[in-house]
Amino acid sequence: DSLSKVAKMPLFNPNVDSLYHALSIPQAEQMLEKSIRRVESARSDFEYLKASLQRDNNRFRRSSIEYYKKFSLAFACIIFFFIGAPLGAIIRKGGIGMPAVVSVVLFIAYYLIDTAGQKLVKSGEWEAIYGMSLSTVVLLPLGIFLTVKAVNDSTLFNFESYLAVIKKLLNIKILWRFIRRKLSRFFRRLKQKNK
Structure with missing residues (x-):
């Protein structure tokens, strides 16, 4: 209350x-x-x-x-x-x-x-x-x-098995460099065409 x-x-x-x-x-x-x-x-x-x-x-x-x-x-x-x-x-x-x-x-x-x-x-x-x-x-x-x-x-x-893995990785790096070069050339050409 x-x-x-x-x-x-x-x-x-x-x-x-x-x-x-x-x-x-x-x-x-x-x-x-x-x-x-x-x-x-x-x-x-x-x-x-x-x-x-x-x-x-x-x-x-x-x-x-x-x-x-x-x-x-x-x-x-x-x-x-x-x-x-x-x-x-x-x-x-x-x-x-x-x-x-x-x-x-x-x-x-x-x-x-x-x-x-x-x-x-x-x-x-x-x-x-x-x-x-x-x-x-x-x-x-x-x-x-x-x-x-x-x-x-x-x-x-077993170093031979490790060398095989390293060679595969190097091949991947080489492939990645190739793709990167091609893409950078493509984008440079595209940029020049747009100017």
Whole structure:
């Protein structure tokens, strides 16, 4: 009942300019100074809240990084097993040198990708789960590829097959250059005819 009475009451909508002009000069100055102090106080409160939120957000990101790092490191160990075991089976000759070099290169690639993922999470551009699983997701196809190659006893370092692929790509580049030259000549002639 009382709420309906309050709802029916007319809203108080004062004309601020008329109230301001009704004040004397000292009262107006005092009111302006008080308003400025309130605005500055509200501004400092908002800046404090902003800094507090940023600090809390950074803490949350760091704890999320550590939480998801535990899972991604465990999964990375499994992936490195699926990379290392097939590498040992595929690279039989060459002693310890070639497998060690390949392993170090793969670990450096893993470390660089993992560091990039952490930086993306710390800057707030990515969610923690995506940034921390980036390195494992990138190396997963390599682990699957090497495992399939080792199971099928296929040669990984058969340079003749790689040379055939490179020759095909070069032929595609030569074809693309030929098409580009022909198109540029055609458009130049077309442009000259339109002049």
